[in-house]
Amino acid sequence: MNDASVNAIAVQRLAKRFDEVQAVADASFEVLQGELFGFLGPNGAGKTTTINMLTGLARPDTGRITIAGIDCTENPKAAQHLTGVVPDESNLYPELTGFNNLCFCAALYGMKKREREPRARSLLEMFGLADAADRKFAGYSKGMKRKLTIAAGIIHNPQILFLDEPTTGIDVASARQIRQLIADLHRGGTTIFLTTHYIEEAERLCGRIAFIVGGKIVRIDTVVNLIQPIQEKHVMQLAVANLEPALPGKLAEAFPNLIFKALARGLIRVEADEPIRVGPLVRFLENQGVEVTEARRIQPSLEDVFVRITGIEADAMRKEKEKKGGGGL
């Protein structure tokens, strides 16, 4: 994977510091041509800073960036004609219509009028925005804004697309449509670098994933390889009416072969290498005066891998992000 000719993106020992904060530290990774690469991490992990450095909006302190074989470390402009960027916040012109925004973005990449206008119309059609083509961007809903921002990012048919949190803060239907569009773009051969805090989204879309925590890349692997070890575990979730802080400790004492973890909203997670017997667990809890309202088996997922690697509850991260943007999966 070190051959630059097959790498859409190659990053070596990238670092960036803002005053006292080491935003990105010694990050190295490669993204293959045509790959859909996920970049996951909690808020403030360095995802957007990495994208900004890769696209030329920020200068790395150290390290080397190669995009499609072009060394962009000193001259980020050198490969900008090959890349498209969809930032985490829609940044189109509020005073322009949807159609004019797309035409303007196409013109920035040197597309002639006879090329950009049909392309803009076809993208508006593809994103279900044809009826709103002549409305000002300022009047679009959040979902429509997000879709138009993605359309603007691909107006010039980029080889490599950077998507920063594309489904944050939009309704379920729009998010589903955007995920479908991302999958279609990937099938069409576009290399996609996707950051998201929706673990399920990354699991569903990405081939490989890098986890970044505190500016450091802690793990890169295929989704299959990441999930496989954890899928050999048996996991169960208990919902109890009155969860006391001391309860997981008491459970661990009574059932030494099981691992217990208190989650939010009265949930207890139980993990084991062997199948978990529910009866003794429920009886023990009832003897302790704890009412069990639900017990269900959990299929281990990438979210479990994320929690294990980052030590952060994905749910907490999602909530924090949605407080800023709203919406969800």
Added chain:
Amino acid sequence: MKWWIAFWNILVKDMRAYYLKPPNISWGLIFPLAWTGMFFIKSGSGLESVLSMIPGVVVVSILFGTTSMLSVTVTFEKKGRSFDRLLLAPISLELLMLAKTSGAILFGTANAFIPIILAAFLTDLSQAAWGAVIPAIVLLAVTSTFLGLFIAVSVSEVFEAQTFSNFFRFPMIFLCGLFFPIERLPVFLRPLSYVLPPTYGADILHGAFGIGNALPIPIDFALLLVFCTGLFFVSLRNIRKRWII
């Protein structure tokens, strides 16, 4: 990469979105009119004083038109992050900023001709040296626009752009010899006049309208060019330093 397509479309977009909007057109008309009227009434003289007021009013029209518009629009786009979209385009920063400032330069140049056209109805302008007036107006518009760019890059909020613009503009009205000669300023203020670019633009216009210039015209042009180039490259350096962090 067909850079001229990007350049032209940035210019056209800015003209449509900002400069050709009715409130801005009225700003271009009302402001010079108000200044002309104010100084005309203050002078207490007749129509013969119109000619002597033209250079000052022209410079003020350019200065206020360009610095206000450019500093506010660039700060507005930076704040709304749409400026990032321009930074992501595969065109050089120099070309991008020239495209971004062209609208303000055209707006400032057009503003400058409003008091001249109005004055043409009131006094005889046949003796004016248009060969000096027109390049002086264009160069003043470019210099003022780049001053606006310098202001835009130095602030992060739209209201800061407006207040910081005034920090430069209002002293310039009194320090640059627009409505009374620099020689009438207190001695300790005179050196300040000579580090402000409108001084040289106003001097050219005073000469071109036959009122009398203090410095040789080629020196005035050369110094305006130096200010213009200096402000542009300092602004570019600041953009690289502050916006491409």
